[in-house]
Amino acid sequence: MLTLCMIVKNEESNLKSCLSKVAPFIEEIIIVDTGSTDNTKAIASEFTDKIYDFKWCNDFSKARNFSISKASNDWILVLDADEVVTDFFKYSVDTFINNSLNENKVGRIRRINIMEDAFESKKYTEWVNRLFNRKHFHYEGIIHEQVTSKDGQSYKTERLDIAADHIGYTKEVLNRTNKLKRNIDMLKSAISLNQEDSYLYYQLGKSYYLLKDYKGASSYFEKALSFDLDYFLEYANDLVETYGYSLINSGRYSDALILENVFEVYKNSPDFLFLMGLIYMNNAMFEKAIESFLACTKFPYGKVEGVTSFSAYYNAGIIYDVLGVKDKALQCYRMCGDYGPALKRLKAELN
Secondary structure (H helix, E strand, O other), X not given: OEEEEEEEOOOOOOHHHHHHHHHHHOOEEEEEEXXXXXXXXXXXXXXXXXXXXXXXXXXXXXXXXXXXXXXXXXXXXXXXXXXXXXXXXXXXXXXXXHOHHHOXXXXXXXXXXXXXXXXXXXXXXXXXXXXXXXXOEEEEOOOOOEEEEOOOOOOEEEEEEEEEEEOOOXXXXXXXXXXXXHHHHHHHHHHHHOOOOHHHHHHHHHHHHHOOOHHHHHHHHHHHHOOOOXXXXXXXXXXXXXXXXXXXXXXXXXXXXXXXXXXXXXXXXXXXXXXXXHXXXXXXXXXXXXXXXXXXXXXOOOOEOOOOOHHHHHHHHHHHHHHOOHHHHHHHHXXXXXXXXXXXXXXXXXX
C-alpha cells in the first residue's frame, strides 16, 4: 500500500494534471497546504479528503515530515505539483514495496526537467529519491530537503519504473512564482546556520546559474568545491558540470581547464565529456575537442538531450568546418538527424 504525500501552495494551474496522472497507481493521497490563496485546495478535494493546513515556517523538511505523519501507510511517494507522471509500472513498484529487504532502501524515480533558454528548450534527465518507508526515513534540510535515514547511516537506492516530467524551471513558471529569489533567500539563511555544508553552496550556485548570473554562480560553486568532497556523490557530478558551464558562460575559458583534474573520475560520463569538448573548443584545442565530442556518441544516452547524438556531432562538425575539413564536417552534420542548425549548414554547404 502506497501513500502519495505532497506539500502545495497556489498550485491551481498544475495540481489537477499532477494528481490525475498519479491517482490510479496509489492507494492514498495526502495534501498539505502551506497557505494557498487560489483554488488549490478545491482542486485537491476532487482527489482526496485528506487535506491539511500547515503554517509555513521557512522549512521544507518540517512540512514534508508533517505530510508523512498523516499517512496511513508506511510506504511513501513524494511528488511536487509541477511534476507529472508519464510512466508508472505498478507491478514493478509493488514488487519493490512488498520485499521486506527493501525497507532500508530508497526508490528513485526518473525526472525529466524541461529547461528553457533564449533559443530552445532541452530535456535534462535525473534520478531523484522519492519513494521510501517512513519507519526508516524522513526529510532533513530547510530547502532542497533530502531523504535521510533516521539512524543517520548511509543507505542504498534502487531505480524504479516511475518517470515524471518536471516543468518547475520553465521560464513561464519561474516568472510566475519568483521561485529562484525565494530559494536564494532561504539558502542564504540556511548557510548562516551552517557554513560548512558544501551542498548548500552548490544549490545556491545553481539558483544563480538559473538566473544567468554566471559570475555569482561560479563563486558559490568554487566555495562548494573548496570542501573535502566525495566526487562520486551524485550532486558532486552536477556541481562540477554546472561549474564548468558557469565558467564558459563567464568567458573564463582557460580557468575551465581545471576540470581536467577530475577527468579520471568522470571519464565515463558523456555529459562531462561533452562539457570538456566545449572547454577544449573555447581554448582552441580543436583536436581534443573533436575527440571529446565523438567520445560522447559511444554512449547510449546522457542526462542532457542530444549530448550523445546531434549536439555532439554538430559541435564536431563546426570544428571541422572551421579547420576547412569539409568532408568530415558534412559527415558529422549528416549524423545529426533532423537537428535544425545541422540541416541549415548542410543546405548551405551543398548549395
